[in-house]
Amino acid sequence: LFSVPYSIRNSELTDDEMDWPGYVKAMAALHRLSLDPSREAEVIVQMRHIHTLAQRFLDFPLAADVDPAPTFRP
Amino acid sequence: MTTAPDIAASASAVRSGDVSARERVEAALARIASADSTINSFTAVTAQRARAEADAIDAIRRRGEPLPPLAGITYSVKNLFDVAGLTTLAGARLNAANPPALHDATLVRRLRAAGAMLVGAVNMDAYAYGFTTENTHYGTTRNPRDIARVAGGSSGGSAAAVAAGFCDVSLCSDTNGSIRVPSSFCGTFGLKPTFSRLSRHGSIPFVPSLDHLGPIARSARELALVYDVLQGPDQADPACAQRAIQPTLPTLEQGTKGLRIAMLGGYFAQWADADACAAVARAAAALGAGDVVEMHETDRARAAAFVITAAEAGARYLDDLRMRPEDFEPLSRERLTAGAMLPAAWLVQAQRFRRWFAEETAKLFQDYDLLLAPATPCIATTVGSTTMQINGITLPTRPSIGLLTQPISFIGLPVAVAPLWTPGSLPLGVQIIAAPWREDLCLRAAHALEQAGIASSPITKVNGDV
Secondary structure, three states, X not given: OOOXXXXXXXXXXXXXXXXXXXXXXXXXXXXXXXXXXXXXXXXXXXXXXXXHHHHHHHOOOEEXXXXXXXXXXX | OEOOOOHHHHHHHHHHOOOOHHHHHHHHHHHHHHHHHHHOOEEEEOHHHHHHHHHHHHHHHHOOOOOOOOOOOEEEEEOOEOOOXXXXXXXXXXXXXXXXXXXXXXXXXXXXXXXXXXXXXXXXXXXXXXXXXXXXXXXXXXXXXXXXXXXOOOXXXXXXXXXXXXXXXXXXXXXXXXXXXXXXXXXXXXXXXXXXXXXXXXXXXXXXXXXXXXXXXXXXXXXXXXXXXXXXXOXXXXXXXXXXXXXXXXXXXXXXXXXXXXXXXXXXXXXXXXXXXXXXXXXXXXXXXOEEEOOOOHHHHHHHHHHHHHHHHHHHXXXXXXXXXXXXXXXXXXXXXXXXXXXXXXXXXXXXXXXXXXHHHHOHHHHOOEEXXXXXXXXXXXXXXXXXXXXXXXXXXXXXXXXXXXXXXXXXOOEEEEEEEOOOOOEEEEEEEEOOOOHHHHHHHXXXXXXXXXXXOOEOOOOOOO
């Protein structure tokens, strides 16, 4: 089972499908961030850019037993 | 440009009494006072402390007691390091009203104990989020090699101060390239050690998963001298590797004979212009490196580093983004805001990819001891530029300057940067990359490039210099 590669890309919307203004409004509300229209517009630009970059590794199949790289040492 | 005696020679001169530590400090302070208005590298000059430290060194010499290894060496610190009595800024107006630090950072304490003299704190991109040191609130740091160009970042104040001869060494941080990019642009030597090698205690973090600390200097020998003093475990930093000191200075002169060295192709050639490719080819020829190898999936690694950076930095500054958005650096505020909004699954997947990429890249070190790549895609960009051209492709300047450094720090490999000089007489650094914990090999190769006469970091005189 653990040798079956998986990615999380298949559950992600494409940039065209994604409602970024709605997402940014919801996250701003969650974080209690007050964004004026110009800031909100720039945050959407940044979200789109980061989403484009994220897709480059989100669609890369990793075996299920690949752990995150941790730095925490108890 | 002038070739200064390296810090080993300077320390030796102080030891012999040919020059006093106080004279060295006064000379550095005079240079800063006369010429830094052109460069804007210092945000605070610690003249009183430097004089006191110098007088303490001179007193030890007069008593005939042994002097510590860096006696009489001047240094600065990126202003994210705690210096007792100074407010730690991390390049951010957000922090300007904070109380002064009560204690020195661990690495500052170690340099002081080794006899080095602190002349001040230097400028950086706000929060360390940038590659140009164009700081809206503390000004742009100019490149001493050409003041129309940026110094690189985020440790731009450090590289500029060293290149201009305002100090011998500077302590810096490197999350995605912030030691290596300014070293490349300003023509200095830089060492980004293995992730977790040096204590980060007493420095303001940016991206804890990726933050490294290290020195910038004007030769590989200076880097080795300083790095050997900085090493060692630190219980105050839970992320610091509990490893014994592995001195690099004793093997510095061994050269590269017997070392297996290759150039990184693929991604690293794709995003490098003709100057950058030529610099690596010259270094490779001098070091006898003929092979070209590929680091697979580098593009994804850079993307994952970008996402981790945005997410961790955004989360760190979320409260201030909520309460004091007007105090933020406008060049990075919305990037931080977006970072605070990223899905957690992206961050976890980026960290999982990091593990995979580290294991995949480790295979290269079965066949090679060192890998060479450009530190930057091109020479220093001009102040204010928003786009740059690499091999016919237009890229946004600020996030793209770190294209070639970001994938390496992502997996914490040690890297030395050696500055080569392009036909246009501007510097461009070559990254010398080793397997984890092999800083000694990086420094040996950087020193070999100096010995071969193709890497150097002379002091550049600037307007008003004394």
